[in-house]
Amino acid sequence: MPHITVGPDGPAIDVPPGETIVEGLRRVGWRARYRCRGGGCGICKCPLVDGAVTYPGPVAESALSAAERSAGLCLPCQAVPLGDVVIEQRGRPLRPMLASAPRVAAPIREEK
Amino acid sequence: MSVIRLGYVHVRVTDLARARDHYQNTLGMDAVHEEDGRVYLKSWDEDNHHSVVLEEGGVGLVKFGYKVTGEDSLAALENRVAGFGATAERMSKGDNAGVGDGLRVTLPSEHVLELYSEVEYLGTKVGKINPDPWPRTGLRGIGVPRINHALITTEDPALLERFFAEVLGFRPAERLVSGDEPGDLVGSWMFCGENPHDIAFVNGPNGKLHHFAYQIDDWSALLRAGDVMSMDEVPIDFGPARHGITRGGTIYFFDPSGNRNEVFSGGYRTGADFRPITWTMDQAARGINYTHREIDQDFLQVVT
Ligand code: FES
Ligand SMILES: [Fe+2]
Numbered sequence: 220m221p222h223i224t225v226g227p228d229g230p231a232i233d234v235p236p237g238e239t240i241v242e243g244l245r246r247v248g249w250r251a252r253y254r255c256r257g258g259g260c261g262i263c264k265c266p267l268v269d270g271a272v273t274y275p276g277p278v279a280e281s282a283l284s285a286a287e288r289s290a291g292l293c294l295p296c297q298a299v300p301l302g303d304v305v306i307e308q309r310g311r312p313l314r315p316m317l318a319s320a321p322r323v324a325a326p327i328r329e330e331k
Numbered sequence: 332m333s334v335i336r337l338g339y340v341h342v343r344v345t346d347l348a349r350a351r352d353h354y355q356n357t358l359g360m361d362a363v364h365e366e367d368g369r370v371y372l373k374s375w376d377e378d379n380h381h382s383v384v385l386e387e388g389g390v391g392l393v394k395f396g397y398k399v400t401g402e403d404s405l406a407a408l409e410n411r412v413a414g415f416g417a418t419a420e421r422m423s424k425g426d427n428a429g430v431g432d433g434l435r436v437t438l439p440s441e442h443v444l445e446l447y448s449e450v451e452y453l454g455t456k457v458g459k460i461n462p463d464p465w466p467r468t469g470l471r472g473i474g475v476p477r478i479n480h481a482l483i484t485t486e487d488p489a490l491l492e493r494f495f496a497e498v499l500g501f502r503p504a505e506r507l508v509s510g511d512e513p514g515d516l517v518g519s520w521m522f523c524g525e526n527p528h529d530i531a532f533v534n535g536p537n538g539k540l541h542h543f544a545y546q547i548d549d550w551s552a553l554l555r556a557g558d559v560m561s562m563d564e565v566p567i568d569f570g571p572a573r574h575g576i577t578r579g580g581t582i583y584f585f586d587p588s589g590n591r592n593e594v595f596s597g598g599y600r601t602g603a604d605f606r607p608i609t610w611t612m613d614q615a616a617r618g619i620n621y622t623h624r625e626i627d628q629d630f631l632q633v634v635t
Pocket of ligand 2: 542
């Protein structure tokens, strides 16, 4: 299981493969800073200090540009760890929360 | 010429298939037209061709349209825009599917606003003869009846308020101020008919969209909308709550690309003799969320 460490003094958790950083943290009771959870608003953007992530879902260039990616920033609401990762949340500590995970990976429905 | 209502909002979406699913199945709009990378949608109680356009690629506002009465020539309107020092160009029938000739204005806030009087009539789902109050079949998800308003951000709220008042005949219903000087305007909620607002804007970056809203019947429709959002795993921003400003009920939420939507219920009536209400910054949180009296700074900052 990929291991997520949140710096400088945040939790360290394991997430099931395929889960985003934000969703993984939510599931174990931590709210990172996010708003849209859709890769569009950019408010979750933070440094990816170590490790690699992939983006299976959509990410808007205005939320995370190619230059920002290569400068080591990531979008935790859409980023899925490829192995162990370290992200930095300095100045925006996680808040403890009780959150319900999505019940199903929502398929795209046909218009009925 | 007078402005009738917000006609359409045209937004970018990162993934058209996911966006369609949200607007068609969660909100319940119908696709009326498609062309390369764009889908045009209409809500069930709207007469005109479309009220939302989704365009694939990125996120945020492409432009929005207000329908105007047709008696004035476009040239006169063009002159008023030019007289204010803003720029406009003619738009032609077919530039937007179903919409006729009009004027495309670049607002002092850099948003693109289109004004038109001719638009294809498709009719509501219940018709105009002995209609049912809502369609017995074919509603999906929330089943939003119509769009209602948009809230945009501008570096100069006072200038934009003057534009909407002097060029387009809007009036402010509610004003958020940080002091007594004209330049102390932080936000303005303006109307063109008898709504509490048809356009609103707050201080922020030029050219950005904070949200656009659908009007739904009442508080219980709002709560039911929240149920559908939970069933469909829609990210909620805040609500259900009551606005101090406009007195409407609200839920703010996000489409799958991160554009903010709102369902809005209630609100009072205004009109030509309505005297504007003032909110001061120390009570701004109550103005926006009367129920909770606090709002996350990110609610104010996040725009697309
Ligand atoms: S929360 Fe909006 S981009 Fe991540
Ligand atoms: Fe609103």
